[in-house]
Amino acid sequence: MSHHIEFAGLKKVFGTGPDAVQAFGPVDLSIAEGEFISLLGPSGCGKSTLMMMTSGLLEATEGTVTIGGSQVKGPQTDIGVMFQDNTLVPWRTVRGNVELQLEMRGKSLKEFSDKIDNLLASVHLEDFADRHPYELSGGMQQRAAFCQAMVHDPKTMLLDEPLGKLDAMTRERIRSDLQRLWMQERATVIFVTHSIEEAVQLSTKVAVITPRPGTIERIIEIDLPFPRDFDVKNSPEFAAYVREIQEIFRGYGVI
């Protein structure tokens, strides 16, 4: 069964009466299975709100989210979530933190042992499995958090600015790690970011979101080959996509 995601007339209003703020929508969007879609927009445009509604952690005011044909009505468990502030707990090692995801779901650790090894190796953390998060740099922590978010083989991954707090150089490196992981696992990824380059580099599609209330202004298909390495990023096609998106935001006075 196809595991695509559908938003239909999705809308979120915070508060009631005259104080009500329409945070997001209405939005209609269809995301195919295995797609990597970026929600790109300035802060406060409701990107995170959309993600929270997708995961069922926040109720929509109007409209529906459908994943794989069934409507989202409560917290979804077949997803991997990641936030700007990671969910690594300080009392567990890197490996223990990845295992926490499985333990919370009552899954057998033995069965996933190889999977954990592979995941950690693919983000260059194999030598840090027994370290605690506070012994790691910010970038290493986020890579560990990626492993935690995807160890249970979720069909859908929701990443809410997971690179937001990292410095530019570390971001660059982790982007390629993330891309490789996605190419391996081929989960459907919804990625929230406010970096145009990041969105163009990682995504199959970029949903450009304009603020107040947040709505999807345009969906741009990024037709560039994967993996998008240094050469692709320096290509004129890449630059053209970036410019196209910049124009949209400039038209809205965002930049």
Next chain:
Amino acid sequence: MESFDKKPMFAAMKLRLQNSWMFVAFFIGFFLVWEYSVIFFDIPLYILTPPSLIVEKGAADLDRLLYYTYVTGTEVVLGYGVAVILALPLGLAIAFSSLLKRTIYPFIVCIEMVPKIAFAPLFISWLGFGLLPKVIIVFLVCFFPIVLNAILAFSSLSEELTLFCRSTGAGVWRTFFKVRLPAALPQCFVGFKYAAINATVGAAIAEFIGSDKGLGFYIQIVTGNMRPDLAFAGIFFLTLLGLSLFGIVTLAERLLIPWHISVRRT
């Protein structure tokens, strides 16, 4: 719990000595100044006695001091223990129940403002000179810091971790034991330590007000007899009692949350 890198014991002790020699020197210097000031300024012995005499006279009265340490220790341990056993579940309940948060919580905050020790004469008039009123007073001075810190501890899980737990679909108990409880422990220990400091103070004052044994009783009686040497000996054992309780709580903290920033060694 995962094991943490431990330096060889001997090297660690050497390092600690290197870091603390100044404190040790100050400590010794303090007692030397005290000792010779009493002689130099010709202070009468019924006002202040030199440390050497405190040790000598205290040693002569050791049996009584040890027995009273046991008496006061019992009050402290019982009062503290009951406070931990009752305050922790109550704090947990208040953190998760909006009804309790609106009823009992403001009440507890109000009571916290009242100096608990002011109740001591009342409890002694109600319950007599025995063990029970002292245990109740120790309990009172320990209970509130533990409850208030427990409430804070159990209601301050980060937004992200809360969402993470919900997204895994884990039940209440699993979420509690795997995430909420370990995350709350550091803040709980703030309360445990604060209460441990309060405990001996509470016991001593309760004994001042009305008792026929215990270190507080001892200090009061010997001071009345113009024996500051014995009073200091009593204070020494009271301090030892307080330090022991605090030491045990700190040790428990090290064992239970070796990962926390307040505990881990770099």
